[in-house]
Every structure is written in structure tokens, then in C-alpha cells.
Amino acid sequence: xxxxxxxxxxxxxxxxxxxxxxxxxxxxxxxxxxxxxxxxxxxxxxxxxxxxxxxxxxxxxxxxxxxxxxxxxxxxxxxxxxxxxxxxxxxxxxxxxxxxxxxxxxxxxx
Amino acid sequence: xxxxxxxxxxxxxxxxxxxxxxxxxxxxxxxxxxxxxxxxxxxxxxxxxxxxxxxxxxxxxxxxxxxxxxxxxxxxxxxxxxxxxxxxxxxxxxxxxxxxxxxxxxxxxxxxxxxxxxx
Numbered sequence: 001x002x003x004x005x006x007x008x009x010x011x012x013x014x015x016x017x018x019x020x021x022x023x024x025x026x027x028x029x030x031x032x033x034x035x036x037x038x039x040x041x042x043x044x045x046x047x048x049x050x051x052x053x054x055x056x057x058x059x060x061x062x063x064x065x066x067x068x069x070x071x072x073x074x075x076x077x078x079x080x081x082x083x084x085x086x087x088x089x090x091x092x093x094x095x096x097x098x099x100x101x102x103x104x105x106x107x108x109x110x
Numbered sequence: 111x112x113x114x115x116x117x118x119x120x121x122x123x124x125x126x127x128x129x130x131x132x133x134x135x136x137x138x139x140x141x142x143x144x145x146x147x148x149x150x151x152x153x154x155x156x157x158x159x160x161x162x163x164x165x166x167x168x169x170x171x172x173x174x175x176x177x178x179x180x181x182x183x184x185x186x187x188x189x190x191x192x193x194x195x196x197x198x199x200x201x202x203x204x205x206x207x208x209x210x211x212x213x214x215x216x217x218x219x220x221x222x223x224x225x226x227x228x229x
Binding site: 002033035039045046047049050051054056086090091096097098100103 | 221
């Protein structure tokens, strides 16, 4: 059971928009930054969003992040078949003194 | 270019020990916080441990606390994970990852090394 809760799966058609939620508590998301990762099958995770809503260089602006209270959201617009992957949120948990990941969300582009 | 290359994985019996290494290149290793993250077969990512750039602070997931030790040799640009009292549930691909120096997130990851704990 992950400390951070993500929906197991989401789906949308090519060109559409999708959002992935990540729910936590005051000891983690509520008081710390959130990052998001994309993991394609058989590959290492790739950083998409850091500090809640910043994109590393090279990440297209189709990817966005936001945070409100104890929840964070990853948004992807203009969906492409190449976006099919697992997506994970991550933050620091101040009570655990440990990093924590969400359980992951599998995105299917129909 | 930044490179992280893990090694040391393999098949080990329950209760035994194993040491993983992560060789870093292409950046000033001694300036960066480093993480270990693992992924059991078919499962999600699990954060394992973090070490400060100078090795002064270390934190662990509850699932490995007391059994795993993270360390680094900044003179050799290498990160380590010493794993002892291994259990079947430690079976996973282990990744090392570089923490961003100016934000929360890991911007570079190794390709991972598979550890299988089985008799």
C-alpha cells in the first residue's frame, strides 16, 4: 500500500487531454515538493516535472504539473501513442524521513 | 554527458549479502545527493535510500532500515548499496539516481541492475 495514492489506470484518445492525480497527506505532499516520472516499458524512469510544476529542459509543454493542498496532478495534452507508459508521483515524507512514490498509473492512448 | 552505471546484481540466497555499485561520470559527483530506487518485477517504483553529497546524512525506507547501508566514495565517483539479510521481497531492479541540485526530483537514472533473492 503506497503512501501516495494514484489511479491504477487512465485512458484517452490521441490528441485529447488526460490528468493523473496523486493524493497524499500533510506530512508529504502538503509540505514538500512533488515530482513526476514517466516510465516506458523496460526502461528507467524519466523526470517529467519537478518542484510541483517545473519542466526539465527537453520536456515538452504538453506535460504540466500542479499541486493543491495534499494532492498533486499531472496533465498531458495532445496525447500521442508514444505517451503510453506508467506515470509515478514522488515526494518526501517528513514524518517518515523518507522518499515516497505513488503506486503508479498506466496510461493507455486508445 | 551524465552517466550512471549500476553493477553487482545477481542471484543470491535468502539471508546472504550483496553490494551494488553505481559508477558516475560526466558531472561533479561529490556535489550531488544520490538515491537508490528499486522496482520489483511487475510492480511500481519504491524509494530505498538517499545519501547527502558529503555522506553526512543518510535516510532509508522502513522496509530496508537496519539491513541496507548506502555509502559513497567521492574520490572514485561511486555510490554503493550494501544489502544484508536479503529476503525474497528484496528481488527487484535497483536503480541509482541523481538528485537535482536545484529542485526536488531525480534527473538522471542508471539502467538498473537486477537482484534476485532465491534459494
